[in-house]
Amino acid sequence: METFDIFISILGSTIRLSIPLIFTALAGLFSERAGVFDIGLEGKMLAGAFAAACVAYLTGSAFAGLGAAIVVSMIFSLIHGFASITSRGNQIVSGVALNFVAAGLAVVLGHAWFGQGGRTPTVANDARFQPITLPGVDMMRDVPFIGPIYANVISGNNLLTYLAFLAVPLSWWVLYRTRFGLRLRAVGENPGAVDTAGISVIWLRYRATLVAGFLCGFSGAYLAIAQSAAFINNMSAGKGYIALAALIFAKWKPVPVLFACLLFGFLDAFANFMQGKAVPGLGEVPVQIFQALPYVLTCVLLAGFIGVARPPKAGGVAYTKER
Amino acid sequence: MSTASVKLPNWINYGLMPLINLIVAFLISGLVIWLIGESPLEALDFMLRGALGSGEAIGFTLYYATSFIFTGLSVAIAFHAGLFNIGSEGQAYVGGLGAALVALALDHYVPWYVTMPFAILGAALFGAAWAFIPAWMQAKRGSHIVITTIMFNFIGAALMVYLLVNVLIVPGKMAPETRTFLPGGQLPKLDWLMAIFGMKLGAAPLNFSFIIALVMCVLIWLLIWRTKLGFEMRTLGVSPSAAIYAGVPYVRTVIIAMLLSGALAGMMALNPVLGASARLQVEFVGGAGFVGIAVSLMGRNHPLGIVLAAILFGLLYKGGDELSFERPAITRDMVMVIQGLVILFAGALEHMFRPAIVKIYTRFAKG
Numbered sequence: 001m002e003t004f005d006i007f008i009s010i011l012g013s014t015i016r017l018s019i020p021l022i023f024t025a026l027a028g029l030f031s032e033r034a035g036v037f038d039i040g041l042e043g044k045m046l047a048g049a050f051a052a053a054c055v056a057y058l059t060g061s062a063f064a065g066l067g068a069a070i071v072v073s074m075i076f077s078l079i080h081g082f083a084s085i086t087s088r089g090n091q092i093v094s095g096v097a098l099n100f101v102a103a104g105l106a107v108v109l110g111h112a113w114f115g116q117g118g119r120t121p122t123v124a125n126d127a128r129f130q131p132i133t134l135p136g137v138d139m140m141r142d143v144p145f146i147g148p149i150y151a152n153v154i155s156g157n158n159l160l161t162y163l164a165f166l167a168v169p170l171s172w173w174v175l176y177r178t179r180f181g182l183r184l185r186a187v188g189e190n191p192g193a194v195d196t197a198g199i200s201v202i203w204l205r206y207r208a209t210l211v212a213g214f215l216c217g218f219s220g221a222y223l224a225i226a227q228s229a230a231f232i233n234n235m236s237a238g239k240g241y242i243a244l245a246a247l248i249f250a251k252w253k254p255v256p257v258l259f260a261c262l263l264f265g266f267l268d269a270f271a272n273f274m275q276g277k278a279v280p281g282l283g284e285v286p287v288q289i290f291q292a293l294p295y296v297l298t299c300v301l302l303a304g305f306i307g308v309a310r311p312p313k314a315g316g317v318a319y320t321k322e323r
Numbered sequence: 324m325s326t327a328s329v330k331l332p333n334w335i336n337y338g339l340m341p342l343i344n345l346i347v348a349f350l351i352s353g354l355v356i357w358l359i360g361e362s363p364l365e366a367l368d369f370m371l372r373g374a375l376g377s378g379e380a381i382g383f384t385l386y387y388a389t390s391f392i393f394t395g396l397s398v399a400i401a402f403h404a405g406l407f408n409i410g411s412e413g414q415a416y417v418g419g420l421g422a423a424l425v426a427l428a429l430d431h432y433v434p435w436y437v438t439m440p441f442a443i444l445g446a447a448l449f450g451a452a453w454a455f456i457p458a459w460m461q462a463k464r465g466s467h468i469v470i471t472t473i474m475f476n477f478i479g480a481a482l483m484v485y486l487l488v489n490v491l492i493v494p495g496k497m498a499p500e501t502r503t504f505l506p507g508g509q510l511p512k513l514d515w516l517m518a519i520f521g522m523k524l525g526a527a528p529l530n531f532s533f534i535i536a537l538v539m540c541v542l543i544w545l546l547i548w549r550t551k552l553g554f555e556m557r558t559l560g561v562s563p564s565a566a567i568y569a570g571v572p573y574v575r576t577v578i579i580a581m582l583l584s585g586a587l588a589g590m591m592a593l594n595p596v597l598g599a600s601a602r603l604q605v606e607f608v609g610g611a612g613f614v615g616i617a618v619s620l621m622g623r624n625h626p627l628g629i630v631l632a633a634i635l636f637g638l639l640y641k642g643g644d645e646l647s648f649e650r651p652a653i654t655r656d657m658v659m660v661i662q663g664l665v666i667l668f669a670g671a672l673e674h675m676f677r678p679a680i681v682k683i684y685t686r687f688a689k690g
Contacts, residue, residue: 039409039469083671092407092469094671096616100663105355107656112359118654241473248470286489292481295474299456302466311467 004148010269011153015161016227018265020045020236022164023219024243025250025257026171027212033175033252034208035188035314039095040080042240043102044213048073048220050106053120053231054113056127056224065127065225066160070217076102077213078206085205088318099240107233120224120231129158129226160222165258167215172254184208188312191319201319219243245298252312264294329681337623341669343676345621348664355660361653366646373645374638378517380645382527386599388630388637389529392536393591394615395633396543397584399624401468403547404580405560410457410472411588412612413479414450418589419596420483421449423491423501423603426596430508438508442597443535443590450589451582453479458581462574468581476612487605500604510598530598532590539587540626546583556580588612610659617662620670636662 024041031038048069056065076098083094107118114120134155140147175181183204187194191201219239224231246264250256271290278284353363374384394411401408408414425445429438457471487499510531517524547553555576558566567573595607614636621635622628643658668675 037469039473079667083667087672087675089671089673089675090407091671092409093616093620093666096409096613097663097667097671100613100659100666102663104656104659104661104663107654108355108660109359111654111656112652115652118656238477241477244470245474286485288481288485292478295477299460299466299471299474299478302471303460303464304466 004145006273008148008152010266010273011149013269013272014262014266015153015157016265017268018261019161019164020219020222020227020239021243021246021261021265022258023167023215023222024240025247025261026167026254027215027219028244028247029171029175029252029254029257030184030208030215031212032247032315033188033312034184034205035191035312035317035319036081036084036205036209037091037095037316038080038209038212039092039244040076040098040102040240041095041212041216041243042236042238043095043099044073044076044216045220045223045240046099046106046234046236047076047102048217049224049235050102050110050120050220050231052217052221053123053224054110056123057121057230060124060127062127062129062221062225065123066129066217066221069221069224070214073217073220074210074213077209077216081206081209084318085202085209088320091316091318103234106231110231118233123225123229125229127225128229129160129222131156131158132162158226160218160226163218164222167218168254168258175254180207185312188314191314195319195321201321205319242294245294248311249294249298249301251310267293329685331681331684335680335684337625337628340673340676340680341621341623341628343680344668344673345665347676348661348668351664352657352661356653356657359652361650366650366653369646369649370639370642373649374642377525378520378522379525379527380641381522382513382517382524382529383644384634384637384641385533386527386529386594386637387640388633389533389536389594389598390591390611391614391618391633391636392540392630393532393587393594394612395618395622395629396539396615396626397587397591397612398615398619399622399626399629400543400547400556400587401580401584402619402624403553403560404556404576405563406461406577406580406584407469408454408472408581408584408588409469409616410454410475410479410612411584411591411615412608412610413472413476414453414585414588415591415608415612416476416483416606417453417479418446418450418585419592419603419607420486421445421447421589422592422596423504426504426508427501430505433507435507435509435511439510439531439597442508442593446589446592447586448589450592451586454581454585454588455578458578458585461581462577480606484605487603491603498604501602504597504601508597509601510593512598528599530594532594532598535590535593537630539590540630543587544626552576552579588615591615614662617666617669620666620673 024045028038028041051072052065052069055068056062080094080098083089084091110118110120137151137155140150183194183199187201187204195201223235242264246260250260267290271287274285275287356363356366374380397411398408422442422445425442457468457475460466460471461468491501492499493502512524513529514524555571558571559576591611596603618629618632618636621632639658639661643655646653647655
């Protein structure tokens with residue numbers, strides 16, 4: 001394969017592999033900036049994927065699937081909110097618990113309903129989010145360099161991919177240019193001050209976790225009915241945790257989140273590409289290096305070797321109004 | 324008066340409340356089973372009979388429980404120092420490497436009881452090593468231990484797969500595992516223990532690690548409640564600022580607590596690697612590190628509670644195997660749902676029923 005074609009193909013799969021990370025990391029962004037740690041991103045994504053696959057299969061509509069994913073993921077958010085905001089329980093414990101519940105429940109219900117060992121039946125093509133061909137692809141195709149990039153990387157993705165790239169500036173706008181965003185960030189740094197201003201800390205944090213659930217619904221639906229055509233046991237495969245790593249790597253800021261997710265997506269794509277190939281002078285590089293690299297990079301960052309990642313100050317602490 | 328400040332007697336805090344939380348978790352699990360069209364009572368019957376019905380069944384239950392005692396202790400000791408170690412899974416995985424290397428090196432030359440202390444040491448050292456960097460980052464750099472230990476679980480998994488596929492694999496074989504250890508590198512089965520009770524162990528892999536786990540429980544109890552270090556750890560767990568003010572060395576205590584936590588997690592590997600399968604395999608931990616979180620929460624971080632909770636989870640695991648065999652509509656993953664619900668209700672929602680209990684208790688205590 002020609003170098004340029006390889007480049008295009010890796011770029012294309014980088015985009016495809018980054019999308020669930022972007023939605024999920026943005027979900028974590030909203031939740032954590034409001035001071036609610038969310039280890040349960042993985043579970044919400046998985047529950048969303050299962051709901052999307054079931055409903056899309058039964059109704060034949062991709063949008064119904066997406067809606068179901070969002071609803072189910074938001075229900076998980078509400079439980080997380082109830083445990084960590086209302087009951088003032090440990091947020092990490094709650095997230096861990098919900099990850100287990102989601103992973104287990106999806107397989108138990110899927111197996112009981114469809115009898116395929118936890119898999120859902122394959123969703124028909126028109127019940128999935130199909131690649132969209134952008135206008136002018138044929139015209140552009142022959143333009144050197146830009147043409148193939150436009151035709152194979154920018155065009156030909158599904159609706160959710162474009163939504164993910166829209167979600168980044170939108171999240172930035174909501175967080176930094178709206179009253180809700182200002183208060184949300186404040187509640188993650190100093191909930192006492194927000195409370196003194198007469199704004200409900202509880203309600204704000206609930207809204208933040210609900211936004212997180214909403215966004216995880218998209219990443220779940222992307223996994224089940226855009227990237228693949230069914231729910232498969234544990235199909236999120238740790239992506240929720242990689243997204244969490246990306247969020248930290250991006251220092252809890254929306255635009256860097258996009259780049260962190262693209263970087264981790266690229267590592268994933270590159271690992272797939274390198275599988276079984278030898279590097280001149282080095283021999284075959286084990287795939288595991290690429291698999292571990294996002295986590296290693298995040299740890300190096302956390303150790304303070306590449307700038308300082310400072311989490312929201314009130315993160316992980318439930319707000320107690322009075323004693 | 325706020326209900327949070329009322330002091331409840333120990334039998335409520337350590338007996339009644341975990342029991343209520345557990346019952347709620349089981350009721351919801353029963354609801355799930357009922358939802359998929361099976362009978363919850365029948366399922367419970369299958370599980371109990373599957374886990375306790377014969378010497379072999381009990382052997383399996385205790386085998387699972389052994390792993391969970393180690394990981395439960397691992398999570399608990401970190402909890403006492405105010406640290407949440409989610410990394411027991413990865414520490415156990417890497418600990419398996421330490422145990423396996425010792426077994427591979429010694430099994431040709433010496434009997435098992437000579438290998439055992441070195442294997443314990445190897446497993447504990449490797450597990451502790453895997454906990455060291457997150458511990459150091461928490462103590463020195465202030466990086467959140469939850470995040471770093473999650474990252475290290477994944478890094479550990481990648482490392483172990485690499486080693487098993489490329490280095491430790493038996494040349495010419497397909498399965499990514501080490502060679503089978505000779506008897507000198509295995510821990511013996513506990514046939515005699517079952518024989519005391521007039522039962523047969525059969526094919527159950529219950530082995531000497533069970534004894535090691537119980538010894539560890541006693542040692543950890545001594546350490547936490549009868550030594551200066553244990554006192555310092557508990558002080559740090561209750562209030563870091565008070566501990567530092569009182570002269571507890573923060574960095575040292577955090578790192579020691581995490582090293583002990585990692586060592587205990589690593590020792591869990593003795594049970595499956597040296598005890599059951601006599602070889603190191605990919606993903607041999609199988610989620611036991613995460614079960615440790617549930618066990619530690621259920622057992623209120625006390626060794627005795629951890630043993631009881633570990634046996635309960637052993638029962639769930641073995642019972643779950645049996646249940647999915649008898650009722651194919653219910654997959655083994657039902658155990659994971661129950662586990663999640665137990666963590667949710669015994670951990671995150673532990674105070675949900677507290678106000679109601681406080682009300683009943685104060686009325687009862689006054690009257």
